[in-house]
Amino acid sequence: MADQTVPAVGTAGPARRQSGFFARHSTWLLLAPGIVWMVLFLVVPLGMMVYVSFWTQTTFSISSDLTLQSWITFFSSETYFGALLRTLKIWIIVLALTFVIGYPTALFIGQFVRDKTVQTILLVTCVIPFWTSFLIRVLAWRPMLGLEGAINIVLLRLGIISEPIEVLLFTELSVVIGMVQIYVVFMVGPIAFMLARIDESLIEAARDLGASTWTIFRKIIFPLSLPGVVVGAIFVSVMVLGEFATASALSGRKVNLLGNIIVTQVGSLKWAFAAVIGVVLTVIMAIVIGGLLRVVNLRREL
Amino acid sequence: MLELRRVTKAFAGVPAIDAVDLTIHDDEYLTLLGPSGSGKSTLLRLIAGLEVCDSGTISLDGEDITYSPTHLRNLGFVQQSYGLFPHMNVFDNVAFGLRHRTHNPIEDSSEVDRRVKAMLDLVGLSELGQRMVGQLSGGQKQRVSLARTLVTEPKVCLLDEPLGALDANLRERMTVELRKIREALGVTFMHVTGNEDEALAMGDRMIVLDHGRLLQVAPPDMVYREPDNVAVARFVNAYNILEGRVSDGAFLQDDARLPAAGAPDGKGYYAIRHDAATIHHGSEPPEGAVALPATFVTEEFLGSRFFYFLRLDDGTVFEVERHLSREDPIHLEAGTRCMVSWDPRNALHFGADGNRIGAPAMKGAA
Numbered sequence: 079m080a081d082q083t084v085p086a087v088g089t090a091g092p093a094r095r096q097s098g099f100f101a102r103h104s105t106w107l108l109l110a111p112g113i114v115w116m117v118l119f120l121v122v123p124l125g126m127m128v129y130v131s132f133w134t135q136t137t138f139s140i141s142s143d144l145t146l147q148s149w150i151t152f153f154s155s156e157t158y159f160g161a162l163l164r165t166l167k168i169w170i171i172v173l174a175l176t177f178v179i180g181y182p183t184a185l186f187i188g189q190f191v192r193d194k195t196v197q198t199i200l201l202v203t204c205v206i207p208f209w210t211s212f213l214i215r216v217l218a219w220r221p222m223l224g225l226e227g228a229i230n231i232v233l234l235r236l237g238i239i240s241e242p243i244e245v246l247l248f249t250e251l252s253v254v255i256g257m258v259q260i261y262v263v264f265m266v267g268p269i270a271f272m273l274a275r276i277d278e279s280l281i282e283a284a285r286d287l288g289a290s291t292w293t294i295f296r297k298i299i300f301p302l303s304l305p306g307v308v309v310g311a312i313f314v315s316v317m318v319l320g321e322f323a324t325a326s327a328l329s330g331r332k333v334n335l336l337g338n339i340i341v342t343q344v345g346s347l348k349w350a351f352a353a354v355i356g357v358v359l360t361v362i363m364a365i366v367i368g369g370l371l372r373v374v375n376l377r378r379e380l
Numbered sequence: 381m382l383e384l385r386r387v388t389k390a391f392a393g394v395p396a397i398d399a400v401d402l403t404i405h406d407d408e409y410l411t412l413l414g415p416s417g418s419g420k421s422t423l424l425r426l427i428a429g430l431e432v433c434d435s436g437t438i439s440l441d442g443e444d445i446t447y448s449p450t451h452l453r454n455l456g457f458v459q460q461s462y463g464l465f466p467h468m469n470v471f472d473n474v475a476f477g478l479r480h481r482t483h484n485p486i487e488d489s490s491e492v493d494r495r496v497k498a499m500l501d502l503v504g505l506s507e508l509g510q511r512m513v514g515q516l517s518g519g520q521k522q523r524v525s526l527a528r529t530l531v532t533e534p535k536v537c538l539l540d541e542p543l544g545a546l547d548a549n550l551r552e553r554m555t556v557e558l559r560k561i562r563e564a565l566g567v568t569f570m571h572v573t574g575n576e577d578e579a580l581a582m583g584d585r586m587i588v589l590d591h592g593r594l595l596q597v598a599p600p601d602m603v604y605r606e607p608d609n610v611a612v613a614r615f616v617n618a619y620n621i622l623e624g625r626v627s628d629g630a631f632l633q634d635d636a637r638l639p640a641a642g643a644p645d646g647k648g649y650y651a652i653r654h655d656a657a658t659i660h661h662g663s664e665p666p667e668g669a670v671a672l673p674a675t676f677v678t679e680e681f682l683g684s685r686f687f688y689f690l691r692l693d694d695g696t697v698f699e700v701e702r703h704l705s706r707e708d709p710i711h712l713e714a715g716t717r718c719m720v721s722w723d724p725r726n727a728l729h730f731g732a733d734g735n736r737i738g739a740p741a742m743k744g745a746a
Contacts, residue, residue, distance in 0.1 A: 277461070277463070279459050279461045279462075279463035280463050280464075280465060280466075282430055282450075282457070282459065282463065283457070283459060283463030283464075283465075283525075283528075284465075284476065284480075285430075285449075285450045285451045286428055286429075286430070286450050286451070286455070286456065286457040286529075287451075287476055287477035287480070287481060287528065287529070287532060288451045288452075288454075288477055288480070288481025288482055288483060288485075288532060289451055289476070289477075289480045289481060289482065290451060290482045293480045293482070297476070297480055298465060301467045302466070302467055
């Protein structure tokens, strides 16, 4: 036995020395593509955005002389600061509604449907609207919500209302309706996934220990689904905070979110000002995601 | 006292539990032995209320609980997979039942504290109260699961293969400890297992279940020495069972006629315990013994004893157990011809229906 292992080490020695460089630096070599990618497409653009936000902007030109002017304009203007507040308001409302609508749906799919096949079918059904383009999904709300839209016609014919409801379209309400419909599925998915992973034996154990269904939900099912809620909330938040298309399509350009302002500023080549809003949005998202991740330790739960 | 009367349950038309009658006394250790698929887990889940029986009644201390929901039954159920709550620490897991039960929850946190600590002491986990359950070993999880159930002071504690997931060493320690814990609390344990040694070692009484029917309910030594049914003899895994015919008070095994006084003519089974038979090679069987020719196959060493495997001339495998405290081991070459013999008074006879000749008719209410 020992006689055989000694020469084996001898032959393996040189081979190992040849690959020494790769062996010793394998961690960094494997990380390199990722690092290069992130630096080129995340760190550098972010740095550029912050840098450009301090550039001097005049009506027709932009120069790299550093100034706080764009920042001052943003925070002192009723229009722009108001857009920030409106963005936050719509984000909170949409987040709350997607949770209120999404959680029961996920609960049904993840807990009440025990058949894995049916679960999959139901989740796929939730995604079917995504087979059409984003713009079509948004614009399809117009004939639904308009003054002579489907909802008003049905309600009028049923005699529930005598005048068509005007607030349905081209208001904040229509923006909220559109966004909730589009983003609710991003809440349902992660929550349903976490709920489906809850072992049936936990629920049986809790029941056997004397807990009622409501107690089991509060103490077992909901806490265990919380990581799914957080992931869903992050998805919805990131998408809603950067939204501009739904707002412009369903509000008739009356509801301006930060995203819409970026679009118009870039359209009129006001790069410095657009960069200011970009930085503000990025900071808000970082705070929101950081805050949500504090709610639950995702690394431990997933 | 927990009583089952003609409890029946079928899944998709296939009977899992078939008209089971059973009485579980207060303060006893009951083991339930059955092969997988015998319905033993179903029986446990029916008692716990996790399944509803198709017919029959279950009553606890005279009160009918057949259809009462699980959380109002006051029976404890320790699951094979433990079912610990992964988002809570050990203390909160154990305190769950006391804090959150529907009936008579304990609001006073110092009282919860006192009871949970006492229970953790009893199961030997007093140091681990703040650990998350993910950081526990299998044996510790088992204890947490047991403590969590016992702290609610159930009338009967149902244990579904509680030692199944533990390694052999731990398994032996837990057998002793389970009995100790049970005696300290005076609560009835009903312990389901597929392992005959466990069932024999732990129970004050033992139930043998197969195909959803109770085959025998008796103290373990009775089940071991006098199995009521040939299937029970098979499950305790201590008998050589010969299949053949009886005629004129003799069991016909190939050319040999084994005395079987009292057995009715027709198909029958003849059983002899592994440790009641001896091997003869170069010596004659003693006077009055029954002997059959056999071929040596192999041996298995188990520390304090040897198992010898032989083949009878009709192909039946025959096992002989030899305790080294009583006899020295023998060593034979595979293929050696020898004789196996035993005292015919040690043999058991079973009729065509599998029931032991001379056994009392199986009464459900044991």
